[in-house]
Amino acid sequence: MAAAAALLRRLRLAAATLLKVWLEAVAKMVVQRDRPAETLPDVILRGQSAAHGLNCPSGHAMVIFAITALVAPYFKGW
Numbered sequence: 001m002a003a004a005a006a007l008l009r010r011l012r013l014a015a016a017t018l019l020k021v022w023l024e025a026v027a028k029m030v031v032q033r034d035r036p037a038e039t040l041p042d043v044i045l046r047g048q049s050a051a052h053g054l055n056c057p058s059g060h061a062m063v064i065f066a067i068t069a070l071v072a073p074y075f076k077g078w
């Protein structure tokens with residue numbers, strides 16, 4: 001996605017895509033919070049839920065933050 005954004009000369013989007021991946025990895029290393037299936041007994045996993053690995057911060061939350069940071073400059077008049 002970053003390469004496609006760079007080819008389309010959307011450099012902020014390309015940078016945000018790369019930074020999201022890097023910042024998420026750094027944040028997970030700093031926070032070091034396990035998923036509930038690793039720390040709580042009798043956790044019920046549904047669908048394709050991950051049972052192992054680091055839990056926090058959420059990758060979804062990081063994407064929303066990146067999108068907000070990209071869109072915010074366009075709403076200066078608000």
